[in-house]
Amino acid sequence: MRFTILIAAMLLTIISSAQKLEYNIQFHGIGDNREFSKSGYGDSKTILGERTSFELGTTVDENHQLRIGLSHLFEFGSNMDFHQPKLTAYYHFSDKNTEFYFGAFPRMNLLNFPLAFLTDTLQYYRPNVEGMYGKYTWDWGQQTGFVDWTGRQTANVREAFLAGSNGRINFNSFFFENYMVIYHLASRAILNPDIHVEDNAAFSFLLGADLKKLIPIKQAYIKVGTLGSLYKERKVMEDYIKAWSFTGELYAESKKFALKSTWSIGDGHRITMGDRFYDANTYVRTDLIWKFIDSDHVQGKFNISIHITEKEVEQSQQLSLIYRFGN
Numbered sequence: 001m002r003f004t005i006l007i008a009a010m011l012l013t014i015i016s017s018a019q020k021l022e023y024n025i026q027f028h029g030i031g032d033n034r035e036f037s038k039s040g041y042g043d044s045k046t047i048l049g050e051r052t053s054f055e056l057g058t059t060v061d062e063n064h065q066l067r068i069g070l071s072h073l074f075e076f077g078s079n080m081d082f083h084q085p086k087l088t089a090y091y092h093f094s095d096k097n098t099e100f101y102f103g104a105f106p107r108m109n110l111l112n113f114p115l116a117f118l119t120d121t122l123q124y125y126r127p128n129v130e131g132m133y134g135k136y137t138w139d140w141g142q143q144t145g146f147v148d149w150t151g152r153q154t155a156n157v158r159e160a161f162l163a164g165s166n167g168r169i170n171f172n173s174f175f176f177e178n179y180m181v182i183y184h185l186a187s188r189a190i191l192n193p194d195i196h197v198e199d200n201a202a203f204s205f206l207l208g209a210d211l212k213k214l215i216p217i218k219q220a221y222i223k224v225g226t227l228g229s230l231y232k233e234r235k236v237m238e239d240y241i242k243a244w245s246f247t248g249e250l251y252a253e254s255k256k257f258a259l260k261s262t263w264s265i266g267d268g269h270r271i272t273m274g275d276r277f278y279d280a281n282t283y284v285r286t287d288l289i290w291k292f293i294d295s296d297h298v299q300g301k302f303n304i305s306i307h308i309t310e311k312e313v314e315q316s317q318q319l320s321l322i323y324r325f326g327n
Helices: 002-017 121-125
Strands: 022-035 045-060 064-075 086-094 098-106 128-138 141-151 160-171 174-185 198-210 219-233 241-253 257-266 282-294 298-309 313-326
Touching (some): 022 064, 045 121, 086 128, 174 219, 198 241
Antiparallel strands (some): 022 313, 086 098, 098 128, 160 174, 174 198, 219 241, 241 257, 257 282, 282 298, 298 313
């Protein structure tokens, strides 16, 4: 009740003081069926539900925005209060070259990292980044950075944060990409000798080529490089567990259909926020994607994913239906 009253008071403050009231509403339908019972690298489960989000706010001097709202996930078959609503409240600045967010803001279309670094279920269960994000753009590329505070220390909760950066440099039809994440999991407020601080990092460097000039379709590229990771549990391990693999991605998209293939061959990785399939020494994932709706306000996508490891060949299917409207 206190939380609802607080949100209502903040919304009334924005409405009464805003020169121009702005709003955004998003419906995200989620269908995700995972048949991962054999390899042991992922949980076999079905995620079916919808997330509804809304934001109210205003823009001052064209560059400064303030937004506040709620985001709620309802998984079909559960009670409405199975998941608590997530507060969205943030400041946003943007100009020709710079973009900056501070607060609790949506991660969708903002943090574009490979699944090895940030698994796709974060979009379902942790839709907001709680911290800050910055981006700087040049004529020949861009670089971003973020900090996401994932655990506020209490007697029962361990302090934790996730930080990362990614960027791209373009040169004619070629490009260079870099990715890095750092995850730090500290202790609870009440120390437990059986709980140890964990440090985890992952990074990737990729060279790529735009293939649109060779293949007359909407989008096509290939990129290859290296993926590295470090993991250490303090007072338990003397040194970091280090892993390296050869990684890459091939992508081709026409008007309605797309093919995406990614791979990691070498050492298995331990990346806390990443997809568990990258624990495998050999992992190849191929997605067949059908974009059955692609309009200004509605995007619908269905894909079949084939997962190949040294243990098994498994498959999953994902459905995403996004409807946005606002001013």
